[in-house]
Amino acid sequence: MTMPNPRSHTPGEIAQKFTAHFGTKPEIYRAPGRVNLIGEHTDYNDGFVLPAAVDLSCWVGVVPRGDRKLVIYAENYSEEVEVDLDALTAWVKRPSAAYPVGVAWALEQAGHRLRGCDLYIAGDVPMGSGLSSSASIEVATALALLEVAGIQLDRTQVALLCQRAENDFVGARCGIMDQFISCHGKAEHALLLDCRSLHARAIPLPADAALVVCNTMVKHNLAANEYNNRRAECEEGVRLLKTAFPAIVALRDVTSAQLEQHRQLLPGKIYQRCHHVVTENERVLHAATAFEKGDLFTIARLMADSHNSLRDDYEVSCRELDLMVEIAGSQKGVLGARMTGGGFGGCTVNLVEHAAVEPFVAAVGREYQKRTGLKPDIYSLEAAEGAEAVVPVPGGLR
Numbered sequence: 001m002t003m004p005n006p007r008s009h010t011p012g013e014i015a016q017k018f019t020a021h022f023g024t025k026p027e028i029y030r031a032p033g034r035v036n037l038i039g040e041h042t043d044y045n046d047g048f049v050l051p052a053a054v055d056l057s058c059w060v061g062v063v064p065r066g067d068r069k070l071v072i073y074a075e076n077y078s079e080e081v082e083v084d085l086d087a088l089t090a091w092v093k094r095p096s097a098a099y100p101v102g103v104a105w106a107l108e109q110a111g112h113r114l115r116g117c118d119l120y121i122a123g124d125v126p127m128g129s130g131l132s133s134s135a136s137i138e139v140a141t142a143l144a145l146l147e148v149a150g151i152q153l154d155r156t157q158v159a160l161l162c163q164r165a166e167n168d169f170v171g172a173r174c175g176i177m178d179q180f181i182s183c184h185g186k187a188e189h190a191l192l193l194d195c196r197s198l199h200a201r202a203i204p205l206p207a208d209a210a211l212v213v214c215n216t217m218v219k220h221n222l223a224a225n226e227y228n229n230r231r232a233e234c235e236e237g238v239r240l241l242k243t244a245f246p247a248i249v250a251l252r253d254v255t256s257a258q259l260e261q262h263r264q265l266l267p268g269k270i271y272q273r274c275h276h277v278v279t280e281n282e283r284v285l286h287a288a289t290a291f292e293k294g295d296l297f298t299i300a301r302l303m304a305d306s307h308n309s310l311r312d313d314y315e316v317s318c319r320e321l322d323l324m325v326e327i328a329g330s331q332k333g334v335l336g337a338r339m340t341g342g343g344f345g346g347c348t349v350n351l352v353e354h355a356a357v358e359p360f361v362a363a364v365g366r367e368y369q370k371r372t373g374l375k376p377d378i379y380s381l382e383a384a385e386g387a388e389a390v391v392p393v394p395g396g397l398r
């Protein structure tokens with residue numbers, strides 16, 4: 001049996017906090033953050049990713065109201081926000097509630113008539129750390145809003161509408177990976193997701209390795225602009241490559257051989273971006289097979305290649321992420337290390353032999369702090385189930 005994550009809220013705590021704030025007894029929903037093992041910046045190129053949902057979640061307590069208002073208490077900001085479901089576009093955005101209000105907007109835009117409700121939102125996923133706190137908020141809120149309105153929606157539709165909230169309401173042009181894995185995660189597994197067909201295959205994680213996350217403590221919240229720029233560069237690459245291959249729709253359709261053959265069509269930076277995406281897609285497919293075969297040696301090599309490609313070709317790493325990966329690589333029992341998520345700070349993901357986890361945490365923490373002056377947060381995560389309704393146990397227990 002896996003132990004509950006000590007960093008996680010319990011359903012009982014959320015119920016108590018909700019009642020203390022709103023005076024009523026809520027239904028509770030949970031949606032996880034994620035760690036991506038490999039396949040970075042491939043999702044919005046119709047490519048492949050290999051994320052796992054983790055045992056850190058966003059929790060949403062909800063009680064319906066008699067009107068069309070959303071009253072949202074965002075615990076991480078200690079802020080309450082009120083918004084009318086009939087005036088969502090006129091709402092002056094506040095960071096504390098942009099994601100939940102965006103989800104309400106996307107659901108209503110898709111023709112789902114919601115009910116007003118009180119919402120208490122508490123996130124365990126560290127914000128701006130590359131573990132997808134935003135998708136966890138979106139998905140947990142979507143489940144709560146849909147349930148209160150009595151609307152049944154397929155999980156993949158939920159993920160797509162949450163992505164729409166982030167793209168068109170919040171303004172970050174993210175792909176589908178984070179919302180999809182938050183909806184569909186499977187305990188002890190990663191999902192090999194084809195971001196074009198949205199077909200996913202569960203890939204068992206090695207039983208002899210722990211997923212260890214190292215937070216550089218460098219926030220990536222200035223990265224939104226760069227993220228959108230990378231997307232635009234990929235689109236430019238597709239536009240230019242179409243002159244040689246009219247049938248391509250996305251970088252997913254381009255092979256390494258084709259890219260090399262027509263390299264002269266692309267300015268240097270655009271070539272680099274395309275080179276990362278095309279080779280990363282290949283790495284994801286190799287990695288999925290390597291996980292299935294238990295070929296840890298190949299996984300380590302692919303994770304290292306992925307990190308280097310993100311650093312050199314895609315230019316979304318930073319000094320602290322590179323250092324964290326370098327320090328991890330010199331520890332015993334490490335089976336793979338790379339940056340995870342959008343980049344420019346946030347976390348690395350490491351596969352570490354169970355017996356080596358404690359010394360790894362101590363040594364990496366010490367060395368990183370010595371070299372940067374920053375005290376990193378380092379901890380093991382379990383691959384967890386996707387979003388769900390949870391039942392609080394009286395007394396605040398699980």
Ligand code: GLA
Pocket residue numbers: 039040041042043044132174175176177178341342343
């Ligand atoms: C962020 C986005 C995802 C994905 C990753 C990079 O997490 O939300 O859609 O593009 O960056 O792989």
